Amino acid sequence: MRKNRLYRVLGLALLGFALGVALTQGQQELDPYKEAERQRELFRQTAGILPGELYAAQGEELFHAKRGPKQVSLEACDFGLGPGKLEGALTQLPRYFADTKRVEDLETRIVSCMVRLQGFKPEEVKRDEVKALVAYVASKSSEMPINVVPRTSQEIAMYNLGRELWYHRAGDRDMNCAICHEAYAGRKVRLSPVRSPRQGLSNEWPAYRFEADKLYTLQDRIAFCYESVGIHPPDYYSEPYIALSMYMLAEATRGKNRFTEMPGFTR
Structure with missing residues (x-):
């Protein structure tokens, strides 16, 4: 149901994007930040939500769902602040994890948790699902200071x-x-x-x-x-x-x- 909603809302939002392109055709040069802000508002006005928020919502659903051969969620995944703690987790990644004995960024950590905790084989991990999970975990670090300091x-x-x-x-x-x-x-x-x-x-x-x-x-x-x-x-x-x-x-x-x-x- 969530995926169908994602597609429906993105379809509506694309109409707003097409309108924005039509409105800006013929201009010689655009300020990319102003244009991004304009397109952002078109999405808000057309769909009432931003695409990134939809990806994050899909990622939230995946994060809490019991999946994989072991039928468990990712709530036990430790992103560096403790199992399941996501607030500010993105701010200090990449970092070294003792359980995998390697340095991992957010994407690699998600994959390693899907493999170790949920039992997926690496080749079974879907790229689109990883990206949605990245969006969800990252959403818990909006506007926070970046704090990546190599120590180990x-x-x-x-x-x-x-x-x-x-x-x-x-x-x-x-x-x-x-x-x-x-x-x-x-x-x-x-x-x-x-x-x-x-x-x-x-x-x-x-x-x-x-x-x-x-x-x-x-x-x-x-x-x-x-x-x-x-x-x-x-x-x-x-x-x-x-x-x-x-x-x-x-x-x-x-x-x-x-x-x-x-x-x-x-x-």
């Missing part, structure tokens, strides 16, 4: 790997993350402002991207960057995503950034 040897090693990947040039275009997000920080690329990690590059994810009409997690956003420079992205939940997330969010912490409204709404 494992976290420091992951941060160092993330920094190495950030500056590593690769692909046919010989690109790295820093070429865009440091050399062009404060400027615009395809109308969108470019930010460095300390300026809050990673503080709006997960977010619904109205141009793509789907929810993006931070791993989705990193994959998009890989594809944009002609590099095949790694497999989801793999170490490069965790390492880059650790590096960006630790730098965002140094810049005293907060998460935006979670899930966000962006271009």
Whole structure:
């Protein structure tokens, strides 16, 4: 029932999006933040709810449902603050977890809990369900300060790997993350402002991207960057995503950034 409602409301919301596109055609240049806010309000007026909120509602249902071969919920999953405690959990991820003996970001932690607690095989975990669960858990950290500080040897090693990947040039275009997000920080690329990690590059994810009409997690956003420079992205939940997330969010912490409204709404 919830899924059908999701589709019905998203269908109505897309009408609002189409209207917004029609209203903005012919303009030479749009401020992406103002345009995102306008599209956000169109969704509110048309459907009375934002797509990100619908994904979070779907994630809440999945979180509390008894599922998998073991027929248990995810309420016993510990995101770093204790089993089932979600308020502010996103603010301190990635981090090292003793039960898995690895550093995990939010997405990887959700998958490991689905496997260990619910009994799913890794290949049975559905990407769309992980994204909905990300939206729900993230919704409990809206507007909170980012607080990712590598302390353990494992976290420091992951941060160092993330920094190495950030500056590593690769692909046919010989690109790295820093070429865009440091050399062009404060400027615009395809109308969108470019930010460095300390300026809050990673503080709006997960977010619904109205141009793509789907929810993006931070791993989705990193994959998009890989594809944009002609590099095949790694497999989801793999170490490069965790390492880059650790590096960006630790730098965002140094810049005293907060998460935006979670899930966000962006271009």
